[in-house]
Amino acid sequence: MNNLSLRFMMVCWRNFIVYRKTWMVSFVPPIMEPLFYLLAFGVGMSLLIGHVTYDGKLLSYTQFIAPALVAINIMNNAFYENTYGSFVRMHNRKTFEGIMATPLTVAEIIAGEIVWGACKAVFATIVMMIVISFFGLIQYPEGLLLIPLAFLGGLLFGSLAMCFTSVVPNIELFNLPIFLFIVPMYLFAGTFFPLQNLPLWIQEVAAFLPLTHLVTLCRAFAGGEAGIALTANIFYILCLTPVLFFLAIYGMHRRLIK
Numbered sequence: 001m002n003n004l005s006l007r008f009m010m011v012c013w014r015n016f017i018v019y020r021k022t023w024m025v026s027f028v029p030p031i032m033e034p035l036f037y038l039l040a041f042g043v044g045m046s047l048l049i050g051h052v053t054y055d056g057k058l059l060s061y062t063q064f065i066a067p068a069l070v071a072i073n074i075m076n077n078a079f080y081e082n083t084y085g086s087f088v089r090m091h092n093r094k095t096f097e098g099i100m101a102t103p104l105t106v107a108e109i110i111a112g113e114i115v116w117g118a119c120k121a122v123f124a125t126i127v128m129m130i131v132i133s134f135f136g137l138i139q140y141p142e143g144l145l146l147i148p149l150a151f152l153g154g155l156l157f158g159s160l161a162m163c164f165t166s167v168v169p170n171i172e173l174f175n176l177p178i179f180l181f182i183v184p185m186y187l188f189a190g191t192f193f194p195l196q197n198l199p200l201w202i203q204e205v206a207a208f209l210p211l212t213h214l215v216t217l218c219r220a221f222a223g224g225e226a227g228i229a230l231t232a233n234i235f236y237i238l239c240l241t242p243v244l245f246f247l248a249i250y251g252m253h254r255r256l257i258k
Contacts, residue, residue, distance in 0.1 A: 004107040004249075011099065011112025012119065019120075035131060037069050038062060041192070054194050054219070066137040067222035068191040070146060071153070071215040073128050074121045078154040079182065081117040082161035083174050089113075091171070096256060110252045114162055114245065118154030125150035132222075139224030146221050153214045156237055159244035160210070166251030185211040213237055 041061070052064045089095040099109050129146060132138055138146070164177045186192075188202055189211035195203050206212045213233040220230055 003105040004111055007104055008108040008111035008115065010104065011109055012116045014099075015112070015116040016119070033069075033073065033128075038066065038132075038135065041065050052194060062135070063137060063223075064194075064219075065192065066132050066135070067218040068215050070125060070128055070132070070150075070222065071211060071218040072186065072191060073124055074150045074153040074214060074218075075157045075182070075185070075211055077121040077124045078117040078156075078158040079161040081120050082113060082158040083165055083168075083177075084171065085117075086113050086162060086165050087168070087171050087174070090165070090256075100256070106253045106256050107249050110162060110249045111245075114155060114158040114248065117158030117161065118151045121154030121157075122147060122150045138222045142221050142224045142226050145226060146218060149214070149217055149221060152237055152241065156210055156214075156241045156244065159241060159248045162248035163244060163251055166248060166255050185209050190215050210237065210240060 049061045051058050052061055053059075054064055096109060100106065125146060129138060129143065133143075164174065168174055168177075188198070188206050189209050190206065191211070195206055195212070198206070213236045216233050217230060217237075220226065
């Protein structure tokens, strides 16, 4: 990877310029999605569930689910940008071919794509934080840690998405990783109910899911906690992200250079 330099930021900047033309369309979902979820789950389900015991504390269901929605938002923005978005730029619009005619290398193009996916996750997270803050569901200043966490989580899921993009032959087959990987994480990563309520074998599987660790960190930061107890979750993300990042670059290099 000695051909990877800071020139990858040019790719990121190019995508941002395009994004500015359609930002209104991209701006609405991060605002409306948390409102819909909070109304459907936070208000509707809370009437049935009442309170949830999490990490030795009694939380309302709205307090429990709101940080998980932030984590899901981070995952979705990065993953979909670096699957469908990157595939369209690579295959349909031939954007990658045009950029490859410049001095930029494949590694720099893919790195720029992944970083752009992480930036979109940050933009959406900031918007979502503003919305959720009106409900008093984020405690500050610890809640500000959600912003760098969004970038780190965006890099993780963007890199994972690009790994799938490097092997998927057509855009319709992205349904497979979404159905087999993303959807199960929605259900078994401690998002909508505490993991301790699940069978032990599911808890053990969940410990290896990246969304589980992202949800844990989002709940801690949103709840005003930032301590040594989170070291394992941060270590997991910091170790997995570079592995997926370089696998993504390697896979895309094989796909683009024939």
